[in-house]
Amino acid sequence: MSMIIDVVVFLPIENFLSYRVSEHLQSKVSIGVRVIVPVRNSVEVGIIINVRDISEHGKNDTKELKEAIDIPDNEVVVNEEMIKLCRWISEYYISPLGLAFQIAVPKFLRSSGKPKYTVNTETKTEYLPGSFPQQIIETLKSQPLELKELKKKFKEQEIEKEILALVKEDTLKLIFEPIKLREKIKKELWVRLKKDKIISQEEILVWQKKAPQQVKAYLSLLHKGEEHPLSDLLKKQQITKNTILSLQKKGWIELVEKEVLRTPKLYQYIESQENAKDITLTDEQKNAVKNISDTLCQHQFKTFLLFGITGSGKTEVYLRAIKTAMDNGYQSLFLVPEIALTPQTVSRLYSRFKEQVAVLHSGLSDRERFDEWIKIKEGRVSVVIGVRSAIFAPFQKLGLIVVDEEHEHTYKQEETPRYHARDVAVMRAQINSAVCILGSATPSLESYVHTLESKYQLLKLTQRVASGSLPSIQVVDLKSETDKSSADVILSNMLKEKIQERLERHEQVMLLINRRGFAPVMLCPSCGWIVSCPNCHTSLNYHRNDGTVRCHYCNFKQQRPIQCEECGTIPLILLGVGTQKIEDLLIRYFSEASISRMDTDVTTSKSSGYSILKKFGEQKIDILIGTQMIAKGHDYPNVTLVGVLNADIGLTLPNFRSSEFVFQLLMQVAGRSGRREVPGEVVIQTLMPNHYVIKTVQNHDYQMFVEHELRNRRSVGYPPYNRMIQFGVESEDEKEARDMAYMLVNFARNRLSRNMSECRVLGPAPGVIRRVQGKYRWQFALLGKATKTINRFARDINDHFQTKKTSNKLTLRIDVDPYEIY
Ligand code: ADP
Ligand code: ZN
Ligand code: ZN
Numbered sequence: 058m059s060m061i062i063d064v065v066v067f068l069p070i071e072n073f074l075s076y077r078v079s080e081h082l083q084s085k086v087s088i089g090v091r092v093i094v095p096v097r098n099s100v101e102v103g104i105i106i107n108v109r110d111i112s113e114h115g116k117n118d119t120k121e122l123k124e125a126i127d128i129p130d131n132e133v134v135v136n137e138e139m140i141k142l143c144r145w146i147s148e149y150y151i152s153p154l155g156l157a158f159q160i161a162v163p164k165f166l167r168s169s170g171k172p173k174y175t176v177n178t179e180t181k182t183e184y185l186p187g188s189f190p191q192q193i194i195e196t197l198k199s200q201p202l203e204l205k206e207l208k209k210k211f212k213e214q215e216i217e218k219e220i221l222a223l224v225k226e227d228t229l230k231l232i233f234e235p236i237k238l239r240e241k242i243k244k245e246l247w248v249r250l251k252k253d254k255i256i257s258q259e260e261i262l263v264w265q266k267k268a269p270q271q272v273k274a275y276l277s278l279l280h281k282g283e284e285h286p287l288s289d290l291l292k293k294q295q296i297t298k299n300t301i302l303s304l305q306k307k308g309w310i311e312l313v314e315k316e317v318l319r320t321p322k323l324y325q326y327i328e329s330q331e332n333a334k335d336i337t338l339t340d341e342q343k344n345a346v347k348n349i350s351d352t353l354c355q356h357q358f359k360t361f362l363l364f365g366i367t368g369s370g371k372t373e374v375y376l377r378a379i380k381t382a383m384d385n386g387y388q389s390l391f392l393v394p395e396i397a398l399t400p401q402t403v404s405r406l407y408s409r410f411k412e413q414v415a416v417l418h419s420g421l422s423d424r425e426r427f428d429e430w431i432k433i434k435e436g437r438v439s440v441v442i443g444v445r446s447a448i449f450a451p452f453q454k455l456g457l458i459v460v461d462e463e464h465e466h467t468y469k470q471e472e473t474p475r476y477h478a479r480d481v482a483v484m485r486a487q488i489n490s491a492v493c494i495l496g497s498a499t500p501s502l503e504s505y506v507h508t509l510e511s512k513y514q515l516l517k518l519t520q521r522v523a524s525g526s527l528p529s530i531q532v533v534d535l536k537s538e539t540d541k542s543s544a545d546v547i548l549s550n551m552l553k554e555k556i557q558e559r560l561e562r563h564e565q566v567m568l569l570i571n572r573r574g575f576a577p578v579m580l581c582p583s584c585g586w587i588v589s590c591p592n593c594h595t596s597l598n599y600h601r602n603d604g605t606v607r608c609h610y611c612n613f614k615q616q617r618p619i620q621c622e623e624c625g626t627i628p629l630i631l632l633g634v635g636t637q638k639i640e641d642l643l644i645r646y647f648s649e650a651s652i653s654r655m656d657t658d659v660t661t662s663k664s665s666g667y668s669i670l671k672k673f674g675e676q677k678i679d680i681l682i683g684t685q686m687i688a689k690g691h692d693y694p695n696v697t698l699v700g701v702l703n704a705d706i707g708l709t710l711p712n713f714r715s716s717e718f719v720f721q722l723l724m725q726v727a728g729r730s731g732r733r734e735v736p737g738e739v740v741i742q743t744l745m746p747n748h749y750v751i752k753t754v755q756n757h758d759y760q761m762f763v764e765h766e767l768r769n770r771r772s773v774g775y776p777p778y779n780r781m782i783q784f785g786v787e788s789e790d791e792k793e794a795r796d797m798a799y800m801l802v803n804f805a806r807n808r809l810s811r812n813m814s815e816c817r818v819l820g821p822a823p824g825v826i827r828r829v830q831g832k833y834r835w836q837f838a839l840l841g842k843a844t845k846t847i848n849r850f851a852r853d854i855n856d857h858f859q860t861k862k863t864s865n866k867l868t869l870r871i872d873v874d875p876y877e878i879y
Pocket of ligand 3: 590591592593594608609610611612613
């Protein structure tokens with residue numbers, strides 16, 4: 058029988074490639090193993106995703122097919138469930154198949170290794186002994202070498218030419234030796250007592266005289282138990298290598314190789330004080346746990362939305378669910394937005410499940426990541442906590458996926474494939490018949506709407522467990538604190554006084570600086586009115602170069618208004634205050650206090666964000682200033698005041714999700730205050746005290762916010778009522794980018810009018826950031842209800858682009874379910 062395999066290589070190629078398989082490799086072929094194949098002029102490692110009989114293939118095509126080169130090991134690297142998932146990612150996010158698989162396979166296993174030359178045993182050309190070609194042949198007979206190594210060995214000028222000639226006549230051939238999976242696992246020597254060997258008292262006495270060291274070592278091993286790492290014995294027990302070797306010679310002990318998988322150190326030392334035993338679940342928690350556990354035991358796919366206010370004990374619910382999964386023999390995945398910012402969650406997981414836990418995050422070395430990968434794949438751990446990409450961990454028996462803070466946009470990957478880990482989680486759960494829990498105090502509109510449509514089951518936690526009430530929220534209208542032309546008051550009197558109070562009472566303060574975005578937006582300094590798009594409910598973006606304001610979705614454009622349309626104030630102002638300036642000012646006001654800042658500038662080194670939080674937890678910092686980083690799920694009992702310095706910056710971003718982002722951020726950060734006995738307070742400074750986001754946050758009213766926001770979205774047909782796919786055309790030449798954008802939009806509109814499809818095209822419009830890294834950006838978007846239709850349509854646009862593009866410098870970026878401003 059002749060066999061054909063379909064192979065995915067880790068390159069930005071749209072589809073899989075097919076190869077013939079020669080007789081001698083056929084027995085090694087199976088789905089999910091690695092294979093080495095020729096691709097254009099090079100050699101690549103790929104994954105076999107399908108095996109077919111040659112007769113299923115058009116006869117004429119098979120001749121064209123190249124042959125696979127080798128199958129390096131028998132291990133399934135990507136199992137069938139994962140293959141399904143990667144194919145789904147590629148399809149849904151319109152991204153090359155190879156890039157989806159890339160995330161699922163550790164780096165080591167993706168490299169084909171360096172090409173080496175070896176002697177082809179089948180051809181026997183004779184050369185004179187001592188001649189140059191014969192010298193090369195002799196050298197390569199003993200071991201294959203890379204060209205580089207050969208060049209070093211033979212300093213002759215002609216070496217490269219000679220080798221090519223030898224390859225041409227089949228005397229030499231190229232081989233590839235990718236790293237074998239087993240070889241890559243680190244091994245350690247262990248000393249083990251020989252079980253079948255019984256050594257009598259007499260024997261020991263005899264040897265006691267001849268080799269006292271050996272006997273001493275043996276007895277201590279006997280005393281301690283069966284086996285020990287050799288390095289430990291050498292280091293701590295001060296036994297010499299010779300002693301061990303002699304004992305081995307006698308046959309009293311043996312040396313065995315063991316695979317070692319190390320645990321990254323970073324998070325181990327955080328001890329969690331709490332103890333599972335002294336927590337009695339609240340009724341709401343009990344109800345949630347019961348619903349989830351029942352489904353887990355039935356081994357059925359289902360998605361829950363755990364909607365619990367900050368401090369309502371969601372994490373405890375996750376932990377119980379994980380325990381149930383474990384008791385049923387299933388592995389669990391716990392996704393968090395960012396590991397470095399959630400040390401408390403990690404430590405709670407560790408202290409509950411100990412060495413059952415593996416951690417996956419971007420701070421791991423390739424080595425550490427590989428070790429964790431193996432542990433998960435071989436079922437040696439049953440819980441994995443990780444960030445976005447951990448959704449591709451190689452579980453064997455996945456029963457539960459938890460997505461904590463499901464509304465966070467760190468779950469969205471901002472490079473190809475532009476997947477959203479929450480949505481991938483739901484898909485993966487479905488493929489694995491697993492349970493998925495999405496948890497949040499401020500669920501995304503998408504997830505919320507899914508509960509209304511009964512796609513997800515809603516579970517609610519409405520009460521705080523540890524303290525009686527939510528913090529009280531005061532809104533300060535910055536307009537009344539400032540002269541109307543500058544609007545750059547940083548600290549209101551109220552906030553200043555309240556900070557002073559906390560410092561006197563030795564309580565802690567968190568101050569949020571909202572720094573998302575930079576797009577200049579115009580605002581009225583007296584009434585807070587923002588210049589915004591009549592079609593899209595988003596703010597218009599000021600373009601300095603031509604003095605216009607534009608909508609970055611639909612390209613609505615007008616001259617910049619001079620005067621406020623609500624109250625007539627002149628002039629309008631542009632928003633924005635630097636972070637550094639804020640910190641300097643605070644230090645001047647509160648010179649006695651210990652103040653730290655936490656944002657991406659400060660936390661570029663992997664652990665510094667973590668150590669700032671640690672210090673804050675130990676109450677060595679009085680005031681912590683920071684960007685959205687400080688808003689995450691921290692639980693610091695001594696924080697009784699949270700201040701939001703500039704709530705407006707985010708609200709005015711030209712992104713249709715900006716209200717939702719700010720609402721979530723403010724609710725999150727407010728939730729950091731007063732988590733224990735002392736009631737908490739929150740002060741929000743804003744120029745727009747009447748904005749519905751500010752109003753609803755003030756009342757802790759998610760429901761009200763959602764209703765308002767959904768009404769807005771519905772009125773313009775934006776997500777979650779329609780799917781959106783955003784296209785970005787980029788080129789160094791602005792005209793080229795713009796022309797292409799117009800051409801694609803025209804193409805799309807023509808097709809739409811013919812098909813009467815339910816899709817809509819928005820734009821084209823210049824990117825909010827017109828030029829990035831020397832490339833101009835133009836963009837347009839599709840809106841449509843049916844996922845399949847809009848997806849097909851986007852593919853057509855992509856195909857059209859590929860045939861029409863005039864140069865390689867022109868690129869098209871496709872973002873399905875976009876989050877970022879482009
Ligand atoms: P959330 O994740 O909803 O913000 P957490 O799970 O972090 O809330 O819970 C906050 C604190 O309350 C934690 O220290 C947790 O151990 C504790 N906790 C959770 N459930 C209970 C309970 N039923 N009784 C007492 N304390 C609890
Ligand atoms: Zn006004
Ligand atoms: Zn618009």
